[in-house]
Amino acid sequence: MHILITGVSSGLGHGLAKTYLAQGAEVYGCSRRAPKDLIQRGLHFASVDLADARAGTPVFEELIRPVPHFDSVFLNAGKLGEIRDMQATPLDDLRETMEINVWSNKWLLDSLFAHSRRLTQVVAISSGASQSGMRGWNGYSVSKAALNMLIKLYAGEQTETHFTALAPGLVDTAMQDYLTNLPDDPRYQPLAILKAAKGTARMPDAESCARQLIQILPQLLELESGSYADIRKL
Numbered sequence: 001m002h003i004l005i006t007g008v009s010s011g012l013g014h015g016l017a018k019t020y021l022a023q024g025a026e027v028y029g030c031s032r033r034a035p036k037d038l039i040q041r042g043l044h045f046a047s048v049d050l051a052d053a054r055a056g057t058p059v060f061e062e063l064i065r066p067v068p069h070f071d072s073v074f075l076n077a078g079k080l081g082e083i084r085d086m087q088a089t090p091l092d093d094l095r096e097t098m099e100i101n102v103w104s105n106k107w108l109l110d111s112l113f114a115h116s117r118r119l120t121q122v123v124a125i126s127s128g129a130s131q132s133g134m135r136g137w138n139g140y141s142v143s144k145a146a147l148n149m150l151i152k153l154y155a156g157e158q159t160e161t162h163f164t165a166l167a168p169g170l171v172d173t174a175m176q177d178y179l180t181n182l183p184d185d186p187r188y189q190p191l192a193i194l195k196a197a198k199g200t201a202r203m204p205d206a207e208s209c210a211r212q213l214i215q216i217l218p219q220l221l222e223l224e225s226g227s228y229a230d231i232r233k234l
Contacts, residue, residue: 001025002070006050006108007077008043009033011173012125015210016074017043028063028070031077050077050104051096061111068117072217075105075124079140080175083188086138094139101143102150109154119161121217124151126165128230136188148228155226164220167230168213170194170203 003020007013008029020027021041029038030048039045046063048056064070079100081093105124112119129137130144148165155163170176180198182191197203204212212231219234 001072002067003027003072003074004064004067004070004112005029005074005076006048006104007031008038008045009035010206011076011175012168012171012206012209012213013074013076014038015206015208016076016213018207019210019214026067028067030060030063050108051099053099053104053107056104057107057111060108061114064112064117069120070112070117071120073112073119073122075108075122077104078125078143080178081139083136083179083182083191084138085136085187089138094142097139097143098146101140102146105147105150113158119158121221122151122154122161122163123213123217123220124163124165126151126167126228128167128169130165130167130228132190134188134190136185137190151228152226159225162221162225164223164225165228166213166220167228167232168209169230169232170197171209172198172203172205176203 003025005013005016008017009031014035017027017029017038021043028044030046032047032049034045034047046059048060050056079097081097124147126148127144129141130148133141151163151165176194176198179191180195185191216234223229
């Protein structure tokens with residue numbers, strides 16, 4: 001199997017890459033920081049800043065150049081940003097969030113589909129925040145909602161590939177460390193839920209979530225291509 005994963009330096013992307021490498025897959029990954037432990041295990045890696053399409057595109061294209069077919073592509077890399085009101089969020093911060101969470105996935109997909117390369121399944125990591133619109137999640141919610149639509153649009157164009165925008169549920173990552181260490185704030189209701197889930201089965205570690213995600217890939221293929229799905233409801 002040939003697998004591509006973005007955002008492999010930590011979190012869910014790292015868990016996915018580690019799991020697939022243990023299964024003997026050929027895994028290709030990119031992120032800004034190099035995951036040395038995965039590279040030692042055989043990861044094909046390129047350092048790519050997804051906020052910089054001009055510099056990142058040729059580096060990414062060189063990474064994937066030898067592969068004519070990917071069985072699974074995970075568009076996992078993303079930026080949370082600070083939890084604060086939309087009115088208090090600078091436009092520059094929102095632009096960077098959109099660049100990483102949405103527009104980078106456009107040029108990544110365009111590069112992947114170039115040269116008649118075949119992709120069997122694309123899973124873009126979305127979030128329940130794309131649906132809930134909870135106060136404080138500002139740019140993250142907007143960008144993940146836009147990602148859902150981006151995936152739907154590509155599904156209509158690339159009909160030989162199956163697409164899903166998937167919310168993976170709560171995953172114990174550095175993002176959750178940031179969120180659960182914020183002071184209590186009644187304006188931002190999900191913080192209390194996240195703090196209560198931290199360290200429990202409701203918030204599994206990245207490798208456990210990765211294994212679950214890999215197991216449900218066949219179920220995703222049963223959904224209409226371009227659909228949004230939540231792993232907790234499958």
